[in-house]
Amino acid sequence: MNIKMNLKPSILLFFIGFLGIISIVPLIPQLLSFQSEVLPLSVEMIQIISVAQSSVLLLLMVWIGSVFSKKVGLTAPVIFALARSESALKELKQQIIPALIGGIIGGIFILVFLGALSSYLPKEFLSAGEKLAPPWYTKMLYGGITEELLIRWGLMSFFVWGSYRLTQKNGSDIRAHNYIFSIIISALIFGLAHLPVAFSLSPETTTPLVAYIILGNSAFGFIAGYLYWKYGLECAIGAHMIAHITMIVGAGFA
Template sequence: MDRMKELKPPILLFLLGFVGILSIIPLIPQLLALQPEKPPMSLELIQGIAVAQSSVLLFLMVWVGAVFAKKVGLTSPVILAITRSTNIYKELKPQIVPAIVCGIAGGVFLIIFFKAVSGYLPPELIIAGEKLTPPWYTKILYGGITEEILIRWGLMSFFVWVIYRITQQKNTEIKTHNFIIAILISSLIFGVGHLPVAFSLSPEVTIYLVSYIIIGNAAFGFIAGFLFWKRGLECAIGAHMVAHITMILGNGVA
């Protein structure tokens, strides 16, 4: 019985992340249409491979988070409340306001940041970005849920534990610097992870392009990481969703 209770949260996290993966299927034809050469296989096969690869990575990160988040005191309180049939609203209430405020702030920052640097970005990237219109639900579900499970739940939890084991003795209280460094590293990885799509949209790779992609995404990644640390995974997820909604309403680049 106890073993089943331990399995329920990771299963629910995987299912939520998988919904986000399914939401990217309509985006794949748009990405392929922007490529100069016709793909060597059918659209359906490419979509199937993309879903399969993303699902394997999601499974791995859910497992990594399930192992290491517990070791360093990082949590997903709402998920736990759902799987344990306890008071969900009690766990959700402290996360609502920080998620909304930080999400709006992050979304506004990204809109302003894009407008400030757009004149320095390759014109091909701007044109391709205007043609590439991911469905709103892809931005919210994949960006908001799946990316947070991959980066915050999986990578950040792992890095907190690794840094803790390097900088402190075992069984001592985990100090703040472990979380800050882990947030920074996972945020940078989050930013770098967006480069392949940017490179596929622009034949010209410039320092401005690389800086824009990494700094913009890493800045929000830091916000999400801080919320995960202080409030729980669902707060980071909520803020990420709100940031995308803010950018959609503000006609920014999500």
């Protein structure tokens, strides 16, 4: 019984993360259209392989997060309440305002940062980005949920534990520098992970392009990491979704 109860939050986390993986499948043919080489496999087979690979990575990160988050005091309070068949409203209320503030600030920063660098970015990258813009539901599900499970729940939780074991005695209270270091590292990895897609959309690699991809995404990663640390995983997820909504609304006005 205890094993089943411990598995339940992980199953819920994997399920909501898998929804994000499915939401990105329709984008794969569009991304492949930018490839000049002849495809070795059919588009359908590439989609199946992509889902399988992403699912394995998600499963690994959900497991890593489930193991190491509890060792360092990080949690997903709403998911854990639901797994216990309890009301999650109390935990959710504590996350709403921080998620709104963090998401709006993050979304506005990315819009302003893009506006400041847009004249320096390759035109091919900007036009390809408009053609390949993911639908809103992909931004919400994959960007908001799946990426947070991979980066914050998985990587950040592990980095906090690793930093703690390297810099402190086992059994001592975990100090803030371990969380801050892990927020920075996981945010930079989040930014770097966006480079391959950016390079596939642009025939030339420029310093402004690399700066935009890494710094623009990392900046929000700092916000999401802080929210995960202080309020829980769902707060980071909510902020990520709100950041996308802010960018969609802001782009509409622009």
